[in-house]
Amino acid sequence: MKTKSSKQIVAMIECSMMIALSTVFSLIKLVDMPYGGSVTIASMLPIVIAAYRHGFLWGLGTALTNSLIQLLLGINNLSYFSTWQSIVAIILLDYVVAFGVFALSGLFRKIEKRQNLAFLYGILLASVLRYVCHVISGATVWAGLSIPTNAALIYSLSYNATYMVPETIVLIALGVYLASVIDFGAQYPTRVKTQKLDKVEVYTMIFGWFMLIATMITDIILVAPYLQDPESGEFVFTYLGDVNYVKLAVVSVVGVAMSVALFVISLVRKKINQKAEAK
Numbered sequence: 001m002k003t004k005s006s007k008q009i010v011a012m013i014e015c016s017m018m019i020a021l022s023t024v025f026s027l028i029k030l031v032d033m034p035y036g037g038s039v040t041i042a043s044m045l046p047i048v049i050a051a052y053r054h055g056f057l058w059g060l061g062t063a064l065t066n067s068l069i070q071l072l073l074g075i076n077n078l079s080y081f082s083t084w085q086s087i088v089a090i091i092l093l094d095y096v097v098a099f100g101v102f103a104l105s106g107l108f109r110k111i112e113k114r115q116n117l118a119f120l121y122g123i124l125l126a127s128v129l130r131y132v133c134h135v136i137s138g139a140t141v142w143a144g145l146s147i148p149t150n151a152a153l154i155y156s157l158s159y160n161a162t163y164m165v166p167e168t169i170v171l172i173a174l175g176v177y178l179a180s181v182i183d184f185g186a187q188y189p190t191r192v193k194t195q196k197l198d199k200v201e202v203y204t205m206i207f208g209w210f211m212l213i214a215t216m217i218t219d220i221i222l223v224a225p226y227l228q229d230p231e232s233g234e235f236v237f238t239y240l241g242d243v244n245y246v247k248l249a250v251v252s253v254v255g256v257a258m259s260v261a262l263f264v265i266s267l268v269r270k271k272i273n274q275k276a277e278a279k
Helices: 004-027 045-073 075-080 084-109 115-140 152-181 199-227 245-278
Strands: 029-032 038-040
Touching: 004 038, 004 045, 029 152, 038 152, 045 075, 045 084, 045 115, 045 152, 075 084, 084 115, 115 152, 115 199, 152 199, 199 245
Parallel strands: none
Antiparallel strands: 029 038
């Protein structure tokens, strides 16, 4: 039986290996966009595996370390800005937070026992949050540089989707496949048996996530334009008082409520299936 210290050593070694793999995979680009962003061979999958195997805290340390490595690889991007506010915003939105959110991908291990679905939900959540970070960064800090000042939000939504959508698809395809054949929750990863899925349960959960994603994007559309100076296009906070917070609140409440309703339907369906299997 392993002691606590030996388990920590194993976790440290595994997470270090996952960081190294993620860094190598990030350098193998299937598509390299002209103004930042790329489609890799699932470069964030090692971070997802680390977060799933060792929990949130280890996943957070792994994801943040990976984000700092990505920052060093893209350090030249900071040379485009002269104000400390813009530099801090780029470091946070395009690196630390954007890659750090993958620490959340392992949270579904305790919620969803079927590993392939836990990977699916975790990857979706982290990828959407990363996309949101890049969109906000593009629509505010990068506006006037690589992104036009006029209609910056629409451009940022479109541009970042061109690489984040295929990147997410590749990540989901490889992640769900591996989670279907390898038990990452075991002390030593072993092959798993085929897991049966209820389509109603899965689709309602996925639609719930899509509803939540749509709500987040709508909130960005309502807020992001006010993070820019209308004349210079610079990243500022002074116009946030002009946001229509009533509309923002209505959209958020309705969207979240519909998402929760779909999640509840999925969970109820899950319990029904579990009872049926127990009989």
